[in-house]
Amino acid sequence: MRSYENFFRQNRLPHLWCPGCGNGIVMKAIVQAIEKNPDFNQDNTVIVSGIGCSSRASGYMDFDTLHTAHGRAIPFATGVKLANPALNVIVITGDGDCTAIGGNHFIHGCRRNVDLTVVLFNNNIYGMTGGQASPMTPLGKKATTAPYGSVDRPFDACKLAEAAGATYVARSTAFHVQHLIKTIEDGLNNRGFSFIEALVQCPTAYGRRNKMGDPAKMMAWMRDNAVMKNSWDKLPDDKKIGDKFPIGLFFKAESESYDESYKKVQEIAGGAAK
Amino acid sequence: MKSEFTLKLDRCKGCGICVSFCPKQVLALDTLGKVYVANHENCIACGQCELRCPDYAIFMDKVKKEAAK
Numbered sequence: 056m057r058s059y060e061n062f063f064r065q066n067r068l069p070h071l072w073c074p075g076c077g078n079g080i081v082m083k084a085i086v087q088a089i090e091k092n093p094d095f096n097q098d099n100t101v102i103v104s105g106i107g108c109s110s111r112a113s114g115y116m117d118f119d120t121l122h123t124a125h126g127r128a129i130p131f132a133t134g135v136k137l138a139n140p141a142l143n144v145i146v147i148t149g150d151g152d153c154t155a156i157g158g159n160h161f162i163h164g165c166r167r168n169v170d171l172t173v174v175l176f177n178n179n180i181y182g183m184t185g186g187q188a189s190p191m192t193p194l195g196k197k198a199t200t201a202p203y204g205s206v207d208r209p210f211d212a213c214k215l216a217e218a219a220g221a222t223y224v225a226r227s228t229a230f231h232v233q234h235l236i237k238t239i240e241d242g243l244n245n246r247g248f249s250f251i252e253a254l255v256q257c258p259t260a261y262g263r264r265n266k267m268g269d270p271a272k273m274m275a276w277m278r279d280n281a282v283m284k285n286s287w288d289k290l291p292d293d294k295k296i297g298d299k300f301p302i303g304l305f306f307k308a309e310s311e312s313y314d315e316s317y318k319k320v321q322e323i324a325g326g327a328a329k
Numbered sequence: 330m331k332s333e334f335t336l337k338l339d340r341c342k343g344c345g346i347c348v349s350f351c352p353k354q355v356l357a358l359d360t361l362g363k364v365y366v367a368n369h370e371n372c373i374a375c376g377q378c379e380l381r382c383p384d385y386a387i388f389m390d391k392v393k394k395e396a397a398k
Contacts (some may be wrong), residue, residue, distance in 0.1 A: 269349075270346055
């Protein structure tokens with residue numbers, strides 16, 4: 056048995072995700088990143104998730120976990136963090152959960168720079184409810200609610216997070232497992248709002264409908280189209296075409312986190328400042 | 330053999346990710362769609378199968394040279 060498996064609720068495995076679903080890969084990457092960080096253990100780490108395929112992950116992870124209302128994982132996590140700032144809070148969310156119903160909570164979490172690590176499992180679709188188009192379904196891709204291809208332009212969640220004020224913004228994929236682990240690890244170390252978008256394959260609701268082939272083919276698509284940030288910046292615009300997308304660390308900044316600012320208010324209100 | 334496999338078949342869902350990403354075609358799916366080690370002698374112990382298994386069903390351990398003899 057691998058050491059990271061101690062962080063799983065063994066009696067709950069195998070998980071219920073479809074054959075070939077990438078969520079399992081990212082969930083493993085999260086626990087491996089936690090394991091590498093000596094400050095994190097099962098007693099001081101809280102996993103908060105919303106609703107959706109991705110958010111089932113909290114049920115398989117052996118920490119103090121919170122499976123919350125749709126889109127509201129970040130507000131619950133903010134509450135946990137402010138009630139006890141010593142806790143390490145990790146939010147697991149999906150593309151529909153985070154950018155559709157939870158879109159406002161997401162940008163305001165970024166704005167406040169709450170000390171959370173948000174891992175967005177981006178499968179480009181609402182998988183659990185049968186494949187409706189999400190705000191991150193790429194243009195022209197089919198979904199049950201977009202049988203002729205999606206006409207809505209998708210969000211770039213990383214740009215959104217950066218613009219809204221997050222202090223660590225990165226993207227990785229289920230194919231680049233080692234890179235993903237490193238990215239999450241760095242996100243955990245960042246004091247402030249860390250946002251990591253992890254691209255995962257959804258062979259059942261997304262891949263099948265868009266003729267992307269089996270799960271391995273979808274992962275090969277990630278391998279072929281993901282470009283590391285450094286190379287992406289040097290790439291001429293005429294090569295940034297088709298399905299190509301950048302991965303890596305996009306933005307990092309130092310800023311006071313929300314629990315620190317809030318503590319100051321508590322001190323003033325408690326009579327510290329006279 | 331350079332490696333030793335531990336398969337947890339009750340977890341395997343037969344997605345074929347390990348089979349596809351194996352550079353040496355060591356693994357295959359059986360008639361019931363579960364993974365099995367078909368060409369163990371070709372294994373180079375790269376660990377790609379374990380790295381990307383979404384169901385934590387396959388584990389690969391390197392066998393040290395002395396132990397293999």
